Amino acid sequence: MLQFLKKLLGKKTQQDKGGSIPKPEHPFYPVPLELGQKTEMLGQLIGHSDDTIFRRLRLGQTNITVIAVYVDGLVNLGEQNESIFKPLMLFDNENKKKTAAPKQNYELIKNNLISVGEITEHTEMWEAALRVLSGDTVILLEGIEKVLTVKTRDLPQRALEDPKRETAVRGPQVGFTELMRTNMALVRRQLKHPSLRFEVLRGGFYTNTDVAIGYLQGVVNPKIVQEVRQRLQSIMRTDGILESGNIEGLIEDSPHSPFPQIEHTERPDKAVAHLLEGKVIIITDNSPFVLTVPTLFLQFIQASDDYYERYFFGSFIRLVRIPALLIALFLPSVYVALITYHQEMIPFTLILALDVAREGVPFPALVEALLMETVFEFLREAGIRLPMQIGQAVSIVGAIILGQAAIQANLVSPAMVIVVALTGISSFLLPAFNTAIALRVLRFGIILLAATLGLLGILIAAMVIFTHLVSLRSFGVPYMSPLAPLNLSALKDILLRPPLWARDKRPSIFRPQDDRRQEPGLKPRPGS
Amino acid sequence: MAPVKISSWQATALLATTILSTAVLFPPMLLAQEAGRDAWIAFAIGTAAGLLLALLVAGLSSLYPGMHLLQIGEAALGPFAGKLLGAAYLFFFIIFAAIVVEEFSSFISTAFMPLTPPEFLNIIISLLGFYAAYLGLEVIARVGEAVFLSIVFFLLLFLLLMMPQLDLTLLLPVLEDGLASPLRGSFIFMVWSGQIFLLGMIYPYLARPQQAFKIGAASLLVVGFFLVSGSISLQSLFGHPLVSRLVFPLLSYVRLISIAEFLERLEALLILIWVAGVYVKIAFLFYVTALSMQQVFGLGDHRPLLLPLAALVAVLSIQLFENTGQAMLFLKNPWPVFAAFFSAGGPLLLYLVTFFKTLFKMNSRQY
Numbered sequence: 001m002l003q004f005l006k007k008l009l010g011k012k013t014q015q016d017k018g019g020s021i022p023k024p025e026h027p028f029y030p031v032p033l034e035l036g037q038k039t040e041m042l043g044q045l046i047g048h049s050d051d052t053i054f055r056r057l058r059l060g061q062t063n064i065t066v067i068a069v070y071v072d073g074l075v076n077l078g079e080q081n082e083s084i085f086k087p088l089m090l091f092d093n094e095n096k097k098k099t100a101a102p103k104q105n106y107e108l109i110k111n112n113l114i115s116v117g118e119i120t121e122h123t124e125m126w127e128a129a130l131r132v133l134s135g136d137t138v139i140l141l142e143g144i145e146k147v148l149t150v151k152t153r154d155l156p157q158r159a160l161e162d163p164k165r166e167t168a169v170r171g172p173q174v175g176f177t178e179l180m181r182t183n184m185a186l187v188r189r190q191l192k193h194p195s196l197r198f199e200v201l202r203g204g205f206y207t208n209t210d211v212a213i214g215y216l217q218g219v220v221n222p223k224i225v226q227e228v229r230q231r232l233q234s235i236m237r238t239d240g241i242l243e244s245g246n247i248e249g250l251i252e253d254s255p256h257s258p259f260p261q262i263e264h265t266e267r268p269d270k271a272v273a274h275l276l277e278g279k280v281i282i283i284t285d286n287s288p289f290v291l292t293v294p295t296l297f298l299q300f301i302q303a304s305d306d307y308y309e310r311y312f313f314g315s316f317i318r319l320v321r322i323p324a325l326l327i328a329l330f331l332p333s334v335y336v337a338l339i340t341y342h343q344e345m346i347p348f349t350l351i352l353a354l355d356v357a358r359e360g361v362p363f364p365a366l367v368e369a370l371l372m373e374t375v376f377e378f379l380r381e382a383g384i385r386l387p388m389q390i391g392q393a394v395s396i397v398g399a400i401i402l403g404q405a406a407i408q409a410n411l412v413s414p415a416m417v418i419v420v421a422l423t424g425i426s427s428f429l430l431p432a433f434n435t436a437i438a439l440r441v442l443r444f445g446i447i448l449l450a451a452t453l454g455l456l457g458i459l460i461a462a463m464v465i466f467t468h469l470v471s472l473r474s475f476g477v478p479y480m481s482p483l484a485p486l487n488l489s490a491l492k493d494i495l496l497r498p499p500l501w502a503r504d505k506r507p508s509i510f511r512p513q514d515d516r517r518q519e520p521g522l523k524p525r526p527g528s
Numbered sequence: 529m530a531p532v533k534i535s536s537w538q539a540t541a542l543l544a545t546t547i548l549s550t551a552v553l554f555p556p557m558l559l560a561q562e563a564g565r566d567a568w569i570a571f572a573i574g575t576a577a578g579l580l581l582a583l584l585v586a587g588l589s590s591l592y593p594g595m596h597l598l599q600i601g602e603a604a605l606g607p608f609a610g611k612l613l614g615a616a617y618l619f620f621f622i623i624f625a626a627i628v629v630e631e632f633s634s635f636i637s638t639a640f641m642p643l644t645p646p647e648f649l650n651i652i653i654s655l656l657g658f659y660a661a662y663l664g665l666e667v668i669a670r671v672g673e674a675v676f677l678s679i680v681f682f683l684l685l686f687l688l689l690m691m692p693q694l695d696l697t698l699l700l701p702v703l704e705d706g707l708a709s710p711l712r713g714s715f716i717f718m719v720w721s722g723q724i725f726l727l728g729m730i731y732p733y734l735a736r737p738q739q740a741f742k743i744g745a746a747s748l749l750v751v752g753f754f755l756v757s758g759s760i761s762l763q764s765l766f767g768h769p770l771v772s773r774l775v776f777p778l779l780s781y782v783r784l785i786s787i788a789e790f791l792e793r794l795e796a797l798l799i800l801i802w803v804a805g806v807y808v809k810i811a812f813l814f815y816v817t818a819l820s821m822q823q824v825f826g827l828g829d830h831r832p833l834l835l836p837l838a839a840l841v842a843v844l845s846i847q848l849f850e851n852t853g854q855a856m857l858f859l860k861n862p863w864p865v866f867a868a869f870f871s872a873g874g875p876l877l878l879y880l881v882t883f884f885k886t887l888f889k890m891n892s893r894q895y
């Protein structure tokens with residue numbers, strides 16, 4: 001026993017003690033009374049890794065032993081020194097060397113000595129072990145069945161930056177970061193109301209990632225919150241949550257659908273807007289992307305600065321995005337179908353122009369379209385993976401030189417290049433990247449159908465896609481609402497952007513507990 | 529899982545789409561052959577007859593809350609005769625679905641894709657119908673409402689765009705040969721307006737069953753509006769004998785639309801809404817057929833039945849007619865009687881049986 005303790009305190013043990021890894025529904029590890037047993041248990045739970053430090057010290061001049069356990073590198077050493085080690089070691093009371101009851105010592109340390117805001121008591125060792133691994137310091141004392149956790153974590157994090165993916169012309173220019181607490185703070189900063197609630201869970205068997213559910217109590221429908229909680233149970237049983245995308249994959253309704261059923265955002269203001277609509281947000285540690293549920297398909301044509309610009313412009317831009325969505329999905333296939341089967345449908349002068357352009361192109365329209373679309377995908381992927389400076393070069397080489405050369409070499413017709421470019425631009429018009437991916441993948445299938453069945457093939461594809469979309473649900477809410485099932489008042493709010501003073505109700509689709517957004521009659525009346 | 533419920537608006541849109549999708553295509557020619565200039569009167573009469581049927585079906589269903597037509601059959605006639613009636617309905621639904629599939633492929637191959645083998649079209653649309661029916665009534669209803677809105681929008685557009693070229697004097701003289709020929713024509717249209725009896729099959733899934741008659745009436749009125757106004761515009765555009773000689777008068781009508789020499793060839797839009805409408809109709813019919821099969825054979829789930837059913841319908845639709853002309857003849861002559869037997873006869877029989885049963889019970893209670 002003593003040997004073992006010595007080894008522990010010498011913090012030199014390399015091999016694992018052979019204990020099995022605690023399961024997610026781990027056995028209960030009650031904190032033992034004796035200091036030695038505590039150290040042993042905590043050591044086993046943490047695993048004897050080289051970066052864990054067991055610091056043994058004395059409380060002031062007394063001979064009471066205190067052990068501080070922490071992981072090197074995750075801890076803010078200066079603060080730890082200032083607020084734990086110094087007060088404990090320099091503790092100086094009148095009746096020196098006199099040992100008080102362990103309980104009193106414990107209370108003394110907890111209440112008077114450690115000068116840190118967040119301090120937690122644990123009667124269960126597993127929780128304490130996880131805290132140590134998150135960068136906190138655990139204080140072990142003899143003779144009491146409790147341990148103290150002091151928040152000393154100083155996790156490596158980058159500074160707040162503007163959102164990389166969702167840039168906005170107008171609106172807050174700060175994005176979420178990798179640290180859950182920072183993200184929660186960013187939300188809280190915009191929503192200073194007691195109704196904002198966070199519940200923190202832990203997901204991932206090995207990663208033990210913190211996951212926070214946030215919602216507005218009294219606004220959100222409690223059934224949705226309950227559903228989210230219940231589905232998040234599954235993330236505890238997987239081995240790792242590296243990104244909110246992992247959670248998305250585990251809790252969405254239809255995993256086989258190409259369409260994303262959960263929206264993610266990098267913008268705190270967007271997350272807050274979702275909370276105000278009666279949705280639930282899921283913040284994942286290590287991920288700057290916050291999930292919001294339930295999600296509607298038409299939400300993906302919305303961007304947050306629609307609400308910050310004048311409402312005319314917001315409505316207009318939304319109406320523009322809908323044809324863009326259709327173009328991104330259907331334009332190449334319509335071109336292929338028209339050129340291949342339905343030449344009679346193209347106006348005469350246009351078909352003349354197209355035909356002259358296609359003269360000398362050796363491929364049928366289908367091959368041409370697939371070729372160009374594939375090249376476009378190559379360029380896009382190359383541009384994403386390369387560093388910014390080289391990425392620009394790739395797009396210049398790809399778009400200008402390759403496109404121009406392909407036309408001059410008569411490999412593709414200029415019309416096809418226009419079609420593909422237009423399709424690409426339209427897909428960039430959609431604020432949501434993950435929807436654009438779905439459209440890109442589906443586009444290839446539709447081109448093939450168009451080349452075999454003509455316009456009928458496109459129609460069939462459209463019908464199947466639409467049927468699939470209306471059959472989806474996101475956390476109990478039909479994905480295509482408010483379009484189907486039709487909900488006119490909510491549709492107005494989604495297709496257009498009504499002026500703020502006219503939005504008196506929250507969208508009824510999410511069945512909010514409190515559907516009043518504001519007092520009616522907020523329309524500005526100057527001079528009154 | 530929550531029980532399947534569809535709202536009144538969804539039911540209206542679904543029924544209207546079901547009737548309208550094929551009704552805009554075939555009846556204008558068939559009725560023009562029978563009723564000549566007065567085809568629009570025949571449409572109006574047919575719609576009115578449909579309203580009566582909707583009243584009957586809604587009345588019957590309200591006597592048996594939570595039951596669809598075949599379940600009512602078993603409740604009213606007893607298990608044996610009820611099953612027999614159900615089997616007859618099942619047969620009817622299968623034929624019905626096959627006819628709609630055939631109508632689809634004959635239209636597409638005549639008007640649009642003459643080189644594609646029609647068998648292929650039959651199979652494709654059957655598979656599509658299977659897919660939507662497999663996803664359930666709620667999904668069909670949701671597709672239905674979107675399709676209904678686009679049908680209404682485009683049909684209104686077609687009607688409005690052609691307004692300047694109409695010559696209403698071509699409708700005169702009204703009722704030249706008396707009421708007989710419009711009445712004969714209206715019998716043909718009753719095949720379509722009689723399809724409102726499908727209301728009896730979705731009655732248990734209505735969120736507000738007390739609105740059943742309103743649902744039926746609203747969908748019939750929409751259908752009636754478009755057919756009467758469509759038939760008036762066709763007559764006043766083409767004139768009497770021509771309409772009856774065009775195979776698909778509406779298609780020819782839409783082909784004539786030309787605005788600013790730019791907005792032309794709108795028949796692509798017509799085909800679009802038509803295919804979408806027929807898709808909803810076939811999916812709905814598949815669903816109803818599977819539902820009847822489940823009822824007749826007392827099965828637990830109807831979904832495994834759908835794929836074999838789709839295969840059966842596809843084959844049947846290929847075998848049913850030799851060509852479009854034969855299909856037209858069939859639609860004109862035996863089919864109205866056959867369809868009337870099921871769409872109106874069945875509900876009427878059940879209503880009478882129920883009526884006499886309650887009468888008998890009341891009488892026996894008195895003694």
